[in-house]
Amino acid sequence: MIPEILAALFFGLLLLGLHRKVVARIQKRPGPPVWQEFLHAAKFFWKQTWVPKTASSLMFVGIVLVGIGIWVAALLVVIAGGNILIIFGIYMLQKIVEHGFGLSSGSPYGKFGGVRSVISAASEIPLFVSVAAIALFTHSLALQDIVAYQAVHGPLLLIVPPAAFAMFLVLLSKMPGGPFSVVEGKELVSGYKTEHFGFFRAGLYVCDGLKTTVLLWTFVLVFIGGLPTAGFIIVMVILMIILSFTCALTPMLTPFDSVTLQTLVTGAMLVYVGCIAAMGVPG
């Protein structure tokens, strides 16, 4: 179990490094090396650490552990082929974690990051509509069953492309520098991460690494299906590059514009799922 977690963490940080590299190249910068995020995480582990005087100390420290804990749990669910609703539940808890990070310190910058993370909760709704679309076809939400369904009927990416698009938007909202990434906007220093430094920041990197792997992996599993390990790695890298291009080529929206856009997408998805449900599912 430990090797898998470490591998997922390492891979996730590399993917984030790749993201930075691609974005930098698009902007005609050399960019940091691909393993930069990994180096960051390692560096912060040995930095001096303390808890701010104004912070709610237990929460300040505990939320880091909670963040790591939920993503490890999500990873284990993915490995076990468990229920996709559990994974998305954990994904939604990431909001709470961001909120906890932002608010527990008492810093106004962190607070704004936290408040924005609450506003951006709209990004979760497309997720559930796409889940509903998937359930209409597979009649189950266990990852195993979804993969088995795709082995028979071909990838869901081709069967329900709008659902894949909606989920892609959700992934996008968790990428640094994307159009929906209002939570970490640079006008807020580092958003919810502002006050967590030293060891805690290293914990945040662990969180981010695991999160990236889990989300991309889930996307691949749900919309493309089971692949050999090398295949997974290649598809995830390709997906990451697509995401990086999207991030680099789109402006960052204001928080409420982002909410509006995501709500509109949700509305469109609802209509789409309604149409599928009304027409009946083939097969």
Add this chain to the structure above:
Amino acid sequence: MIAVGGEPFYYLEFGDIVLYFSPVTTTLFVLALLFTLFVLASRPERQVDIAFGSDAYLAKVITPGELHFRKFMATACGLASMGAMVTGDVFDFTLFASLVGITNIGIVAAVKNRHVQNAAYQYGLVSLSATVPLFSGAAMVAATTGTLSLIELAKGTYPAVPLAVKSFLVLGIIGEGMAPFYAAKAEMFRAPGAPYVIMCSLSSLLIFLRVVEIAMTM
């Protein structure tokens, strides 16, 4: 077999209302429990505000009375979300949801800040009007299927629940505190007292997860 949430492995009976623990409901229940304990154990932070025009800054401190009250509300909110996670009855679920709604109001209403109170009031109005679609949705489920038990509904032997009825339920839950109505909630979140405010957010996210499961089960 509860199609969406996996096979339940434990039933807890309260007369006609049966709580069931399936992989999904149990996970959500445990998450609610853990966060409630976490929130109970932590002390509120001191929120720092910068005083403009000078180098000074102020830290807001929560008084012991307010602290107790909000801790109580946060605990009630946690218990309500735990109940909503595992209940196997549609009407019971809507009741738990409205309990979550009102505890959320309580958590922020205690803050002495005009802006926050205004937001809390508007949110309270929404959550009060959300009981209309919630309860009518549950009643229509009973009328069109003849049962309120999710365990029975999941068996598939009952008539299908009309889509409009499901939308009523989901809309009700959305009104109890989900996006895009989050905008009002976000203002509430400016209140100091991170551990308690987090409970608002947690409970509505969990309840939304659960209503998705319920809507897909029916």
Add this chain to the structure above:
Amino acid sequence: MIRRISNVISHFDHILPLFAAACAIIAAIAIISLPFTYVPDQLYPKTINRASNLDPYDRGGPPFTQAVIHSQYPGNSPSAGYVTTYLTPFSRFLADSTAHLGTTIVAHPGGILDEILYNTRGLDTVVEPTILFIAFAIASYLFRREE
């Protein structure tokens, strides 16, 4: 367009109108899809015994005997049916001597409503006063803080 929408939703005063409009729309959709089939096989069906002194709430026969209740899981509440006729001695005397004592929770305790509320759907009733309790706590806290 998007900017205009986001300007509307960014202000919390507009939240209630938005929600109300959404409710109205869903209600309209419900009207369009209307003829819903009403399933005749309902739980706790209503039958009224007009001859009883406890009319209109007597559905359980004489006090302290078990009435037949069509509940979802009869096995879960073996004592279901007893509470239908809970009366205090005084109300029982009224019931025996007059024809005007309806027994429901809002007139007098007892009756099938109490049976449902207390016994088979007890958890609902637990949650419901808890809501009242919480609301009350909020109101009294806000009230008292001003003193």
Add this chain to the structure above:
Amino acid sequence: MVVWQEYSIGLLVVLVTAIIGFYVLSREKDDLHRLLLIDLVEIPSLGIIALLGTDLAEALVLPGLVVGIAELLALGQLYLTKEGLQDRPVRGLHIEVIDTSPAPVIISILLVIYGIILSGFTGGGIAGLGIVFLFMSRGFKENFSLIEAAAGISWAVWILAFFVFMFAPQYWYFAVMAAGIGILFKVMAKMALVGTMWGEGR
């Protein structure tokens, strides 16, 4: 083909009223009027529940009603706080007869006794009315937290009775009596508190 039965016709009527209510609600700008309109909008929801037409419907209407009232109570108080409407110099009734004669006390005692005889929800209401009347007529600076504690304890007794029903159904008789007495005191104390909450602020 689904036929239009009585249920669907009733639903049509109620939904139309709901749409009207929600439309009005979406046009209203004033905070207080919004609160009042929501109370109006809640009525269609009770109508939809009542259309169920079984005893279950009656049992479901009650929680629906209670939730509405409860939130109204909390929001009303929140409205007062947020608008700063605390300056209501009303203390008691200040009618000479009521201030001096023993009649209010006797009436209150009678109401309380009658309430205890009835027991249950109604009994609590009547007894509570008696106590409210006493407080109103005499302008007591009653011990708020004491009554609050009483309300809390009777609430606990009541809840306990429910758990007896669920886990030890053979003691149902005991549970019924405990519930009946619990709700009596609960409603009584709550009514007393609500009744005294007016006009006592600065």
